[in-house]
Every structure is written in structure tokens, then in C-alpha cells.
Amino acid sequence: MGTIVVLGIGNVLWADEGFGVRCVEALQQRWAFEGGEPVQLVDGGTQGLYLIQHVQAATKLLIFDAIDYGLEPGTLKLIEDDAVPRFMGAKKMSLHQTGFQEVLMLAQLTEKFPERVLLIGCQPQEIEDFGGSLRPAVRTALEDALALGVDRLRAWGAKPVPRLAPPGGDEAVTVRTLAIEGYEAGRPSAAQACRIGDERFLLQP
Template identity: 60%
Template sequence: MNSKRILVLGIGNLLWADEGFGVRCVEALNAGWRFPPQVTLMDGGTQGLYLLPYVQQADCLLVFDAVDYGDPAGALREVVGDQVPRFMGAKKMSLHQTGFQEVLMAAELTGKLPAELVLIGVQPEELEDYGGSLRDVVKRQMVPSLNLALDWLERWGAPGSVRDGEAEALTDAALAIDAYEAGRPSAELAYRLGDARFLNLDGAL
């Protein structure tokens, strides 16, 4: 049995439109495929340095994320090896990218950076839409991104098999993409800097 410990991370913030690309990808991978026990799929969200122990334990790390490369919206990039930390810090879209670049640096400083690194990233179209979901041009890149990830996992000796049942969710059911999108107020009622679904009756978080 292949003994490589493999971590597949989706990072980003579901609440800010295309920022949720990475999390949506790892959710979809988990929902559609089963993997050998050495593979861990994780919604890394915006946890930053809290992810360090998981990264340090991995031999192979694959990250899904929305990254501002300066490309046209929806452009997909596959970044490999020592280029990954550089691309993670290319242009900070949010604090989560600063945090994850620091995770990689800390793992390297402690001599526990995974031997193999892969970043599957997409150029976002819209970020300033609180409570919004992936834009179509970004959502269309999910299937190609999953195919790239499946190819890497097979290359690392951990091929996926199609699920024949329901997976244990990586995130709360209320944040699953179908429920999340169906619950959004109309454009007339939605407020781009906040969303009533995440506020209490007093208007406080």
C-alpha cells in the first residue's frame, strides 16, 4: 500500500462570491469520490496558521484556491513545486492568502514542507458580493479542476473511485452550495456588504 500522506485543501471564504472556489472544489471532490485512507480532504476555509500541523504531516499537498494572477476571469492555472508559495502570495485578495503563505513558510522553516506541492487556482471574477456564490465563469472551472486533482491523486498512488452513496459533508449543511444559493435573497433585497441570513434580528453578528 502506498504510504504517502496526502492532504487536499480547499481554502477561501464561501461568503464572498468567487473567494469560495477552493472550498467548493474540495466539497465536490468529497461528494463525488472515495479515496484510500492516506488521503485527507479538508475545508481549510480561512484558518491560516491553524492549518500548519496538517500541512506538516503531509507528504503531498494539493490546494484549491481562487488566486489573482492578473488573468482574465475564470482562467485556470496549475502551479507545481516551489512556485506554489510564490503564487499564493502573488497578490493578496484577502487575509486567508497571507495566512496560508505563512503556513507554507513555517512548514519549510521547520523542515516539514510537503515534498510535493500543487496549487489548482482560478482567477476570480467577483469578490465584493457578501453572501454571493461563484460566478458562472468560475463555476465552470470546477470540473476541469477536479479532473486535474484526480490525475494528481492517481499519480501519487491514491486513485479515487466514484461514490455510490452520500458522503459525510465537510461543511455545515446550510452552507452546501445548493442550499446556500437557494437561500439567497433576491437582488432587490440582497445587500452586498452584508446578508440577513448571517445577521440576527438586532442586526448584530
């Protein structure tokens, strides 16, 4: 038996850029994996080359990420296997994607590339909102992305079952302070904390 790695990448501090991380977080909150091929969930954040060990260890790799396809916000697109590194290189949206393309290419170079790879990407609506969260269209798409991901995990030999209790603090894939519930509850409104700069310095004389 191999190892299935589910990797969410992105930056939760920049609105829809956090889509991939929020997918992995929600997957862990709702599903446990009992029997079948082992599944490792990874909050990849913006770690770039530090993710190489996870990619090289994977027999099958499922990636969630926000990808700028130039489509309607919330649109999902699936890319598979050898097309994934080429696609991510052509569609860079942020620095973390540049780093992750290098991870995939390094895994190929070292001949430790997963047998199967699936990228579930979502068209973001807004990323230029520091401290913002997922926009409604992307939050809705997250549900469809999770359903697609769980179906693929089953097809790959994993056995997801609905989780009866939330994971313990030590198990949580996302740092507690950045988990979406705490993040939303502690985030000041845009009126209280301007996210585009202080208007006193933006106004022209």
C-alpha cells in the same frame, strides 16, 4: 505510504472567493478513495495558521484556491512545489492568502514541508459580493479543476472511485449550512438583501 492532503481555502460568503472550498466539497460528493495512499480532504476556509498541522502532516499537498492572476475569469493556473509559497506571497488577493503563505513558510522552516505540492488556482470574476456565489465562468472552471486534481491524485498514488452515495452528515467536509445546495437555496436575491449597503445611506444629499 504517506498522506495526501487536499486543501480548499477561501471564503464562501464572498462569491468566487469560495472556489477552493467548493472544489473540495464537490470532490468529496463525487469521489471516494479506496486503497492506495490515504487522502484527507480539508475545508480550510480562512483558518490561516490553524492549517499548519495539515500541511506538516502531508507527504503530498493539493491546494485549490481563487487566485488573482490578472487573467480572464475562470482561467486556471497550476503552480508546483517550492514555487507555491513564493507565488502566493506575490499574488495576495485577500487576508486568508497572507495567512496561508505564512503556513507554508513555517512548514519549510520546521522542515516538515510536503514532498510534492500542487496549487490549482482559478482567476475569480467577482469577490465583492457578500452572500453571493460562484459566477458561471468560475463554476465551469471548477469542473476542469476537479479533473486536474483527480488526475494528479492518481499520479500520486491515490485510488479515487466514483462515489455511489453522498457522504453522511458526520463525514461532510463542509458545514451543512454552508454546503452549496443549502447555501443557494436559502440565499435571498440581491433585490431582497442589498449586499453593498443600504441605499438610504449611500445616496449623497
